[in-house]
Amino acid sequence: MPEPESQAVDAARALVRDHVRPRVRDWEREARYPAELAAASGLTGMFVAAERGGLGLGYPEGMRVFDELGRGDAAFAFSLSMHNAVAAAVNAAGSAELVESWGSRLAAGAALGGFSLTEPQAGSDAAAITTRAVADGDGWRLHGRKAWVSLAGVADLFLVACRTGEGGGHGDVAIAAVAREQAGVSFPVIYEKAASSFLPIGEMLLDGAAATMLAPPGSGMRAALAAIDVARCDIAAIACGLHAEALDVALAYARDRHAFGSRVLDFQGIRWQLADVATALEASRLLVRQAAERLGTADGPVAVAHAKRFAPDAALAATITCSEVLGAYGWLHDHPLARFIALAKMLQVVDGTAEIQRLVIARALDRRAQSL
Numbered sequence: 565m566p567e568p569e570s571q572a573v574d575a576a577r578a579l580v581r582d583h584v585r586p587r588v589r590d591w592e593r594e595a596r597y598p599a600e601l602a603a604a605s606g607l608t609g610m611f612v613a614a615e616r617g618g619l620g621l622g623y624p625e626g627m628r629v630f631d632e633l634g635r636g637d638a639a640f641a642f643s644l645s646m647h648n649a650v651a652a653a654v655n656a657a658g659s660a661e662l663v664e665s666w667g668s669r670l671a672a673g674a675a676l677g678g679f680s681l682t683e684p685q686a687g688s689d690a691a692a693i694t695t696r697a698v699a700d701g702d703g704w705r706l707h708g709r710k711a712w713v714s715l716a717g718v719a720d721l722f723l724v725a726c727r728t729g730e731g732g733g734h735g736d737v738a739i740a741a742v743a744r745e746q747a748g749v750s751f752p753v754i755y756e757k758a759a760s761s762f763l764p765i766g767e768m769l770l771d772g773a774a775a776t777m778l779a780p781p782g783s784g785m786r787a788a789l790a791a792i793d794v795a796r797c798d799i800a801a802i803a804c805g806l807h808a809e810a811l812d813v814a815l816a817y818a819r820d821r822h823a824f825g826s827r828v829l830d831f832q833g834i835r836w837q838l839a840d841v842a843t844a845l846e847a848s849r850l851l852v853r854q855a856a857e858r859l860g861t862a863d864g865p866v867a868v869a870h871a872k873r874f875a876p877d878a879a880l881a882a883t884i885t886c887s888e889v890l891g892a893y894g895w896l897h898d899h900p901l902a903r904f905i906a907l908a909k910m911l912q913v914v915d916g917t918a919e920i921q922r923l924v925i926a927r928a929l930d931r932r933a934q935s936l
């Protein structure tokens with residue numbers, strides 16, 4: 565039975581059809597993030613409770629929204645995933661004061677959120693972060709340099725992973741909320757990337773910036789990992805949308821293109837390749853659905869790791885196959901496949917690489933091995 569559609573899924577589909585597909589190439593050319601579109605998308609408080617002004621979606625429905633968004637542009641979809649993680653965390657775990665000043669603005673899209681964990685020397689190994697929080701009266705001051713900060717210079721509030729003591733490991737990691745518009749916050753480096761020039765990503769320098777603690781010292785890494793599990797599931801869902809869009813582009817092209825007196829879609833070599841692309845898409849969507857149902861349970865992290873490992877890999881293979889179906893035209897920007905290949909590659913890395921997902925899965929296998 566097909567799942568009933570929801571208003572949020574319909575809204576995502578309309579956003580992609582009316583605003584993302586027609587404009588994404590202009591955003592790329594102008595290298596400008598469409599903040600006003602993100603703000604007005606109606607999808608900025610997906611996992612925030614309705615009484616706080618959000619949509620209060622369950623994770624399975626939320627993942628169907630991200631699947632639709634992935635059909636438009638995976639980098640724009642990723643920015644909404646990150647914003648939604650921040651909006652949900654502030655509203656669910658913020659102090660009364662933080663919720664008062666930021667909660668409803670984030671949910672409504674009046675403010676955009678960013679999440680800043682990575683540092684130049686600490687990527688996959690998040691416990692190697694060195695950004696320090698120093699107590700200052702009732703609040704905190706942050707000192708450090710963050711890397712790979714998406715929505716650099718654009719997001720209004722960043723959740724920043726930091727340390728409160730000298731110890732290493734997870735023991736003193738906290739999550740602090742930092743407003744962009746203040747002394748002590750700057751973005752000295754914006755990266756030049758392989759694609760998605762409209763999404764600013766770069767370094768954030770924290771030089772005594774005022775901050776409010778969201779997750780207190782010691783619980784920061786757990787809080788970050790819980791938020792990242794939802795984000796990883798979002799990314800797997802976005803990969804499904806990207807995969808589905810690549811397949812549709814290839815199908816429409818192969819239906820209309822002729823060679824040797826027949827439709828390209830009639831060649832068995834092409835049909836079988838597209839059949840495999842379709843099977844992989846089914847498998848990705850089933851893994852995402854299962855992960856979404858298990859989020860928040862003890863089985864969540866491993867289910868999410870399976871989906872995050874598989875779906876972007878499958879999407880990358882699909883975009884390469886679908887580009888081949890278009891022959892030389894797959895390489896032109898008249899069709900989106902060259903962009904999709906770069907985006908699928910990005911989805912493999914963001915919110916934890918495929919290797920890190922394998923580590924999570926292998927750790928669970930080890931526990932199982934001990935119990936045999």
Ligand SMILES: Cc1cc2nc3c(=O)[nH]c(=O)nc-3n(C[C@H](O)[C@H](O)[C@H](O)COP(=O)(O)OP(=O)(O)OC[C@H]3O[C@@H](n4cnc5c(N)ncnc54)[C@H](O)[C@@H]3O)c2cc1C
Pocket residue numbers: 646679680681682686687688689711712713714715765910913914915916917918919920923
């Ligand atoms: C487009 C984009 C946007 C991003 N946005 C954000 C953001 O907004 N906020 C943020 O905090 N971060 C962001 N990141 C950073 C991202 O989360 C990191 O790039 C990612 O965690 C990997 O870290 P790294 O690139 O430093 O790789 P490294 O950790 O240096 O790894 C290098 C290679 O070694 C592999 N590897 C590492 N450890 C192991 C291991 N134990 N076993 C096997 N293989 C291993 C990795 O998989 C990778 O292939 C973004 C990244 C991208 C590409």
